[in-house]
Amino acid sequence: xxxxxxxxxxxxxxxxxxxxxxxxxxxxxxxxxxxxxxxxxxxxxxxxxxxxxxxxxxxxxxxxxxxxxxxxxxxxxxxxxxxxxxxxxxxxxxxxxxxxxx
Numbered sequence: 001x002x003x004x005x006x007x008x009x010x011x012x013x014x015x016x017x018x019x020x021x022x023x024x025x026x027x028x029x030x031x032x033x034x035x036x037x038x039x040x041x042x043x044x045x046x047x048x049x050x051x052x053x054x055x056x057x058x059x060x061x062x063x064x065x066x067x068x069x070x071x072x073x074x075x076x077x078x079x080x081x082x083x084x085x086x087x088x089x090x091x092x093x094x095x096x097x098x099x100x101x102x
């Protein structure tokens with residue numbers, strides 16, 4: 001399993017981060033397969049993201065109580081599209097975060 005921290009602007013609100021994550025998913029041509037929460041991180045928002053027609057799942061978690069967000073790649077859910085698209089997903093996400101906090 002690989003966790004990649006998302007550096008959040010200190011002025012970013014839960015709502016602006018949530019919108020930035022979802023806008024990034026759409027902008028990258030990905031789809032939300034699941035949107036929910038995790039018992040391990042009470043109050044978090046968690047997404048399973050897929051590339052249409054392909055296997056593999058990219059996970060994103062936003063934990064507002066800790067002002068923390070991260071991307072997870074589970075070993076059993078890894079796929080070539082994830083490795084290939086991850087840099088662009090991160091770049092787009094940081095652009096969306098900047099747009100919502102400036």
